[in-house]
Amino acid sequence: DTAVSQTPKYLVTQMGNDKSIKCEQNLGHDTMYWYKQDSKKFLKIMFSYNNKELIINETVPNRFSPKSPDKAHLNLHINSLELGDSAVYFCASRPWDRGGTEAFFGQGTRLTVV
Amino acid sequence: GQQVMQIPQYQHVQEGEDFTTYCNSSTTLSNIQWYKQRPGGHPVFLIQLVKSGEVKKQKRLTFQFGEAKKNSSLHITATQTTDVGTYFCAGGYQKVTFGIGTKLQVIP
Numbered sequence: 001d002t003a004v005s006q007t008p009k010y011l012v013t014q015m016g017n018d019k020s021i022k023c024e025q026n027l028g029h030d031t032m033y034w035y036k037q038d039s040k041k042f043l044k045i046m047f048s049y050n051n052k053e054l055i056i057n058e059t060v061p062n063r064f065s066p067k068s069p070d071k072a073h074l075n076l077h078i079n080s081l082e083l084g085d086s087a088v089y090f091c092a093s094r095p096w097d098r099g100g101t102e103a104f105f106g107q108g109t110r111l112t113v114v
Numbered sequence: 115g116q117q118v119m120q121i122p123q124y125q126h127v128q129e130g131e132d133f134t135t136y137c138n139s140s141t142t143l144s145n146i147q148w149y150k151q152r153p154g155g156h157p158v159f160l161i162q163l164v165k166s167g168e169v170k171k172q173k174r175l176t177f178q179f180g181e182a183k184k185n186s187s188l189h190i191t192a193t194q195t196t197d198v199g200t201y202f203c204a205g206g207y208q209k210v211t212f213g214i215g216t217k218l219q220v221i222p
Contacts, residue, residue, distance in 0.1 A: 033210075041200055043157065043212040056209050090156060094210075102147065102159035103210055 003027050006091050006106035013081055014114055021076045021109045023091030031055075032074040033092040033103065034066060043090070049074050081113045118205050120213030128221050133190040135216035137203030144207050146179055146186040151215070152199040160188075193220045 004025045013019050025032060033056075034046040048056035049068040063079045074091060091106040117140040127133050137146065145164045149157040161170055163179035163186060170177045176189045186203055200215040 035212075040214075041151075041217065042214050043202060045209060045211065048209065092157075102162065103149075103157075103204075105156040105158070108156050 002107075004091055004093055004104050004106040006089075006109050008109060009107060010110050010112075012112045012114065015081055015083060017081050018077070018079045019081060019111070020078070021089055021091075021111070023074045023076070023106055025072055025091075025093040025104070027093055027104060029093040029095050029104075030071055031094050032068065032071075033094075034074065034076050035090040035092060035105075037088040037090060037108070039087070047074075047076075078111075081111075083113050086111055086113045118203060118211050118213040120203055120216055122216055123214060124217050124219070126219045126221060127193050129195060130192050133193050133197070133218055135188050135201050135203075135218075137186045137188075137205075137213050139184045139205050142183050143205040144183075145205065146183075147204045147210070148177060148186075148188055149202045149204060149212075150199050151202065155199075157202060157212075190218075193218070195220050195222055 007022045031050045033048045036044050036046055046058055046060050047066040051071050052068045065077045068074045088108045088110050090108045092103040094101050094103045119138045121136050145162055147162045148160040150160055151157045161177050166183050167181045168179040174191045178187045188201055190197055198220050200217045202215045203213045204210045
């Protein structure tokens with residue numbers, strides 16, 4: 001059983017398109033994250049949700065909009081895609097009441113904007 | 115805001131040599147975590163350190179947390195090709211801030 005699953009694994013799209021990446025975790029965790037990993041492998045936090053509530057919103061263009069329909073899901077919608085959005089996007093989850101615990105990462109979604 | 119620096123960014127070692135990566139934070143950390151990301155893979159949790167001066171070992175890996183809880187290190191003894199990957203430190207309670215990572219290449 002996959003603990004944190006993301007779809008799709010690969011996404012190639014043209015500039016200007018709108019796309020979504022889905023994430024689901026079956027660990028019963030309250031907190032979910034989106035991270036962006038660029039070509040230099042730097043992992044940068046984008047958003048964090050706790051029980052469907054947005055708790056961390058880093059300086060991310062408002063073309064990026066997270067949505068959490070329930071605490072097991074955190075989706076990422078991106079409008080008007082730009083070349084610079086090309087990266088690997090990782091979803092992660094961890095328990096809320098024990099913040100200092102390990103984060104479980106999904107397999108990643110490699111987004112390529114052409 | 116909190117910044118976590120990590121050095122070196124890249125390290126090539128001959129198989130059998132030792133390897134160390136260092137992590138420094140601009141602020142005191144409640145805890146430090148270490149993750150490993152294999153090429154093409156996702157970050158996988160290795161360990162967490164919480165106490166000042168704490169040292170933990172996992173086989174050939176030794177993790178240390180500084181006395182001031184602002185720095186940490188990961189040391190690998192006698193590297194193997196299976197150690198290849200990027201090692202990240204991460205700090206923070208709810209907002210987990212990752213260092214830039216150290217990419218380790220092991221030459222057989």
